[in-house]
Amino acid sequence: MNELQKKDLQYIWHPCSQMKDYEDFPPIVIERGKGPYLIDVEGNSYLDAVSSWWVNLFGHSNERINQALKRQLEKLEHVIFANFSHEPAIELAERIVQITPPGLNKVFFADNGSSAVEAALKLSFQYHQQTGNAKKTKFVAITDAYHGETLGSLSVGDIDLYSKIYKPLLLQTYKAKGPDCYRCPYGNERDTCSAECFEHMEKLAGKKHEEICGVIIEPLIQCAAGMKIYPPVYLKKLRKLCDKYDIHFIADEIAVGFGRTGKMFACEHAGVSPDIMCLSKGITAGYLPLSLVVVTDEIYDAFYCEYTELKAFLHSHSYTGNPLACAAACETLNIFEEENVLEKNKEKSKLISDIVRDAFDDHPYVGEFRQLGMVGALELVEDKETGKGFDWKKRVGYQIYKIAVKKGVLLRPLGNVIYFMPPYVVEEKDIRFMVKIACQSINEYFGL
Numbered sequence: 331m332n333e334l335q336k337k338d339l340q341y342i343w344h345p346c347s348q349m350k351d352y353e354d355f356p357p358i359v360i361e362r363g364k365g366p367y368l369i370d371v372e373g374n375s376y377l378d379a380v381s382s383w384w385v386n387l388f389g390h391s392n393e394r395i396n397q398a399l400k401r402q403l404e405k406l407e408h409v410i411f412a413n414f415s416h417e418p419a420i421e422l423a424e425r426i427v428q429i430t431p432p433g434l435n436k437v438f439f440a441d442n443g444s445s446a447v448e449a450a451l452k453l454s455f456q457y458h459q460q461t462g463n464a465k466k467t468k469f470v471a472i473t474d475a476y477h478g479e480t481l482g483s484l485s486v487g488d489i490d491l492y493s494k495i496y497k498p499l500l501l502q503t504y505k506a507k508g509p510d511c512y513r514c515p516y517g518n519e520r521d522t523c524s525a526e527c528f529e530h531m532e533k534l535a536g537k538k539h540e541e542i543c544g545v546i547i548e549p550l551i552q553c554a555a556g557m558k559i560y561p562p563v564y565l566k567k568l569r570k571l572c573d574k575y576d577i578h579f580i581a582d583e584i585a586v587g588f589g590r591t592g593k594m595f596a597c598e599h600a601g602v603s604p605d606i607m608c609l610s611k612g613i614t615a616g617y618l619p620l621s622l623v624v625v626t627d628e629i630y631d632a633f634y635c636e637y638t639e640l641k642a643f644l645h646s647h648s649y650t651g652n653p654l655a656c657a658a659a660c661e662t663l664n665i666f667e668e669e670n671v672l673e674k675n676k677e678k679s680k681l682i683s684d685i686v687r688d689a690f691d692d693h694p695y696v697g698e699f700r701q702l703g704m705v706g707a708l709e710l711v712e713d714k715e716t717g718k719g720f721d722w723k724k725r726v727g728y729q730i731y732k733i734a735v736k737k738g739v740l741l742r743p744l745g746n747v748i749y750f751m752p753p754y755v756v757e758e759k760d761i762r763f764m765v766k767i768a769c770q771s772i773n774e775y776f777g778l
Contacts (some may be wrong), residue, residue, distance in 0.1 A: 334359045334371060336540070355732055361447070363390025364366040374689055377739045377771045379752050379764050384553070384585050388617030388665055389755040395617055395661050403568070409451035411439065411651035413533035425663050426624060429594055430544040433605035436630040437645070437686060438623040439651040443584040444478030446621035449645055450606045453625060454544040454578045461577065461640050469501070470534060470545040470577075472508030476554035477546060477582050486546050489554060504538060508533040508552070510562035512698050512709060514718050520700075525564040535571055544578030545571075545608070549596035550702060552626050553585040556747040557707035559700045562600035569602040578629075579604040587610035588662070589672055589754065592703030612718060614694055615662040616753075620655035675754055679703050682741045682750060689769045695776055708747040710772070719746045726775070739764055741771070748772070 335356040343349065344357065361371045366389055368376045380385060388395065399738040402418060409416060423437040438453070440446045448518040451469060458466035471477070478484070484493040486499035493500065518526065527685060530775050535542065549565055551557040572579040581604035586596040590612065593599055597607070605724040606629065610621035649655075665671065683701050690696045690708060697711035697719075710726055712718050720726045727743025734741045741748055750762070772778075 331356050332359070332371070339487065343652070358605065363581065363635060365389040365391075366756045367628075373596040373687050375738060376735065377493065377752070377756075377760060377764055377767075379739050379768075380742045380748055381751050381753050382765075383611075383614075384590075384751055385611045385614075386753045387588060387612045388615045389660065389753045390616075391756075394664075394665060396616055398657050398661035399617065399654055402654055403778055406653045408649065408652055408654070413647065415655050416656075418481065418653050418660055419651040422656045422659050422663075423622075425660070426609070426622060429626050429663075430607055431595065433603045433626050433629050434607055434624040438625065438645075440610075440623060441619045441647045441649050441652070441655075443582075443622055444455070444483045445482040446584065446608040446610055447477045447478055447483040447581060447582060447648060449623045450546070450580050450582075450608050450644055451486070452545070453623065453629060453643060454580065454584060454606060456641075456643065457541050457578070457629050459510055460632050465540050466543045466576075468504060468538070468541045468543060470506055470531070470538075471505045472506050472531070472547060472552075472738075474508060474555035474558065475505075475546070475548065476552065478584075493534055494632040504534055504542070506534045510558070511560050512558070512700070513552065514628070514648065520559065520561055523561060525567055525576060528564055528567045530547065531568065532571060534687070535575055535577065539575035539577060539620055542575065542577050544580045546582055548582050549586055550591055551586050551596070551705060552598060553705075554711050556709065556744045557749045559702050559705075559707075562638050565600035565602050569600075572605070573736055574775060577668065578606055579669055580608070580726050582604045582608045584608055584610040586705075587594070589675060590704055592672070592675065594666075611686040614655050614658040615665070618652065619649070619654040620652065667777050671754055675704055678756065678761070680756070681758060682765075684763060685765045686750070689765050693772070697774070704754065705751050707744075708768070708772075710746045722746075730768075730771045730775050733774050734767050737767045738768040739771075742766055 338353055338357050359371045360368045360400050362369050368380050378625050437778055442447050451538050469486050471486050475488045477486050481499055483602055485503050487493050508529050518528045569579055581597050583595050587609050588723050607624045614620050631643050633643050686699055690699055695710050697709045697714055700707050712720050726746055731741050731743050
């Protein structure tokens with residue numbers, strides 16, 4: 331263990347970690363990054379196959395974004411966002427309205443994904459309180475949902491690992507059984523089904539719609555649940571249901587937005603517009619914290635009145651609308667537009683699929699490879715016939731992760747799921763290296 335690692339463990343409490351694990355697997359101290367690679371203080375390089383928690387789109391130390399930040403830094407680093415504004419925020423808001431699904435015309439700024447979800451929940455609740463629907467005080471999410479780790483966002487999540495201990499503190503919410511396409515109880519195929527599983531949401535809304543403010547959902551991919559992918563028809567049905575019962579459709583596109591699914595936003599696959607859309611992560615291509623909540627005019631108008639009516643949305647963050655973050659986000663959108671990113675990603679997505687399937691199609695412990703756009707996931711199972719997963723206490727994914735890191739690829743697992751979500755700048759050689767090391771690491775763990 332080097333001196334920096336010792337100091338790290340003396341002073342730092344790392345997120346989403348059992349710190350005792352670091353005793354025999356200390357933190358890797360990164361000195362710099364370039365493209366899809368990270369380089370540590372000892373000169374070892376690592377392919378960032380998870381985009382540093384799904385935020386990095388165009389590689390580390392991207393020259394275009396570096397220059398955009400330098401230009402902005404020379405002009406303005408931050409300013410209060412109440413009663414003041416600045417050009418990067420104005421430009422970003424205008425462009426976001428232009429590229430998000432139709433009807434989303436107002437942009438509220440926050441500074442991380444959980445904060446965006448909190449703001450979305452508050453907006454939905456307050457809207458109904460101010461429009462004569464005072465009984466609407468509850469939210470619905472689907473099983474295995476993940477929407478962040480603040481108390482409000484945990485309340486609409488459904489992963490006990492994150493939320494169980496806090497249940498006495500959380501909001502009362504409803505959970506509808508969600509899609510489970512790998513182990514579909516209806517015996518359907520993911521790509522051809524009619525989302526029969528939507529019946530659970532339909533029944534819940536039918537009984538409780540008078541109480542429900544909104545339904546929050548991760549469109550098409552439940553990421554933290556293990557990259558569970560479900561078909562667009564589910565979102566089509568949800569849009570109709572929300573319209574029927576005056577319920578807000580809240581799309582949490584924090585992880586799946588900005589090209590991850592093959593389209594700019596996952597809702598586009600279903601051709602639907604939510605009432606509220608939460609955006610973060612890739613919005614600044616991994617440079618700085620920023621999130622947006624994009625809403626319809628109808629929601630915005632319910633807050634627009636004389637101050638003395640006390641209907642304003644009094645929600646804020648000190649760094650709301652930070653100019654540096656907004657400048658990075660604007661340059662991120664420039665890269666999308668000028669470098670034909672979505673079209674190029676189609677080729678890379680197919681390449682990932684082809685290489686992964688060649689390597690794992692007959693693997694005895696891979697139950698399924700599923701993919702949507704630039705997100706692919708291998709689900710490791712103990713029994714392929716039944717789909718039975720490994721006991722979580724074995725920490726199969728974590729053990730494979732440790733092997734892969736030593737071989738030069740960062741593959742942070744989700745339980746028994748090993749996934750690929752690399753920066754969009756990966757080339758064929760990087761993809762082949764990523765899959766090769768994943769295969770070697772899995773085989774080494776299982777002694778194959």
